[in-house]
Amino acid sequence: MKTINRELFNFKLKTKNQLPTPPCVGRKQKTMINLNNVHKSYVTGSNSLHVLKGIDLEIKRGEFVSIMGSSGSGKSTLLNILGILDNYDQGSYYLNGMLVKDMSEKQAAKLRNELVGFVFQSFNLISFKNAMENVALPLYYQGVNRKKRNKIALEYLDKMGLLDWAEHMPNEMSGGQKQRVAIARSLISKPKIIFADEPTGALDTGTSYEVMEILKEINNDGITVILVTHEHDIAAMTHKIIRLNDGVIAEIIKNGDLKSWKHQYAKELETA
Numbered sequence: 001m002k003t004i005n006r007e008l009f010n011f012k013l014k015t016k017n018q019l020p021t022p023p024c025v026g027r028k029q030k031t032m033i034n035l036n037n038v039h040k041s042y043v044t045g046s047n048s049l050h051v052l053k054g055i056d057l058e059i060k061r062g063e064f065v066s067i068m069g070s071s072g073s074g075k076s077t078l079l080n081i082l083g084i085l086d087n088y089d090q091g092s093y094y095l096n097g098m099l100v101k102d103m104s105e106k107q108a109a110k111l112r113n114e115l116v117g118f119v120f121q122s123f124n125l126i127s128f129k130n131a132m133e134n135v136a137l138p139l140y141y142q143g144v145n146r147k148k149r150n151k152i153a154l155e156y157l158d159k160m161g162l163l164d165w166a167e168h169m170p171n172e173m174s175g176g177q178k179q180r181v182a183i184a185r186s187l188i189s190k191p192k193i194i195f196a197d198e199p200t201g202a203l204d205t206g207t208s209y210e211v212m213e214i215l216k217e218i219n220n221d222g223i224t225v226i227l228v229t230h231e232h233d234i235a236a237m238t239h240k241i242i243r244l245n246d247g248v249i250a251e252i253i254k255n256g257d258l259k260s261w262k263h264q265y266a267k268e269l270e271t272a
Contacts, residue, residue, distance in 0.1 A: 029060035031094070032193060032224045033082060038091035040077055051077045052088070053247035059226065061096075061192070064219040066235040067228045069244035075228050076197065078244065082226065083116055083195040084108045096192060113141060117186030119227075121198035123178040125170040131157060131181045132166040138189040156184040160214070176207035183214055187223075194218060196227035200234050212237050 040052040051074045059065055069075040080086035081093065084100055085108075093100045096115055103111070118124075125134045132153045139149035157163050160180040170178055179199060186194055196215065200208035212234060219225045227238070235241050240254040 029062060031058055032061040032063070032096055033057065033059040033226075034092075034094040036092045038081065038088050038093060040074075040081065040086070040088045051247055052081075055091070055247075055249060057242070057249065059224065061224055062219070062222050063224055064216070064239045065224075065226045065242060066238040066240070067226065067242045067244065068230065068232075068235050069250075070230075072246075073244040074247045075244050079195055079197055079226070079228050083118060084112050113138065113189060115192050117189065117191035117194045119179070119182050119186050119194060119196040119199045121201040123170070123175075123182045123202075125178055125181060125185075127170055130167050130169055131162060131173070134170070134181055135184045135188055137185060142189065152188060153184070156188050157181070160184050174207075175203050176210060179203065179207075179211050180214065183211070183218075187218065191223065193224040193226065196225065198228055198230070200229065200231065208234060 035055050035057040038052055038055040038057075039050070041048050041050045043049075055078065067075045067078060077086065081088050082095075084095070084103070087102065095111070098111070100108075100111070126137070129137075132150055135156055136149040136153035139152060144152075154163060154166055157166050160183065162177060162180055162184070165173060165177060165181075170181075173181070179202075183199075194215070199215070200211055203211065208231075215225050215227070216237070225238075227234075229235050240252065242249060243251040243253070
């Protein structure tokens with residue numbers, strides 16, 4: 001069982017100990033993601049594995065959502081489709097009002113670069129580039145010149161409390177520092193949505209909570225955040241939990257229901 005670290009976290013972003021209020025509360029939220037009857041199968045030889053079995057899902061702009069499910073439930077496949085890293089077989093997927101369907105790799109890459117930021121469990125930093133160069137990489141693909149992109153990268157590292165680590169290589173940084181570099185990289189192109197695949201999976205409890213505080217602050221700035229996690233305490237820090245089971249949405253927990261779910265989870269920890 002995890003030991004909960006309740007210390008305030010020492011980094012430059014403003015932190016909050018309570019669950020943040022969604023930034024769009026109080027006015028009508030526009031839809032960021034809309035899935036209708038989405039199916040996905042993987043074919044190997046004569047075998048077909050039906051992974052997603054008719055997913056219907058709506059996520060509003062500015063929401064902070066976690067996707068949970070056991071191994072094989074389809075959560076990673078769903079995240080890959082949402083992040084335009086994989087195609088789906090049937091149904092429809094609209095991202096920020098645009099139909100995502102049968103795109104070429106060039107079209108998908110363009111849309112990802114314009115709208116999406118990614119954070120991964122394994123950080124996915126380039127080992128032979130320093131922190132500044134890793135953060136600046138999305139701007140390189142946008143054609144921004146070296147001087148300008150490095151200047152912007154330093155600004156984002158500063159926001160993460162890592163300005164002094166700008167010239168350090170990934171192998172010189174802790175897991176928490178590498179994940180903050182990865183978050184800075186995901187933000188530098190000013191995305192409308194962040195997809196995070198197990199962003200705390202390789203971190204200890206205290207560092208995991210630091211990362212979640214950063215993601216809360218990002219969400220408070222109006223950016224939609226969707227993360228996959230298997231950790232109940234991490235999911236409880238989001239506004240809505242989508243639980244997958246065997247390729248279908250088994251449950252969506254939000255608002256008052258989320259408070260009850262958190263209370264029940266706390267009781268389970270006490271008796272574990």
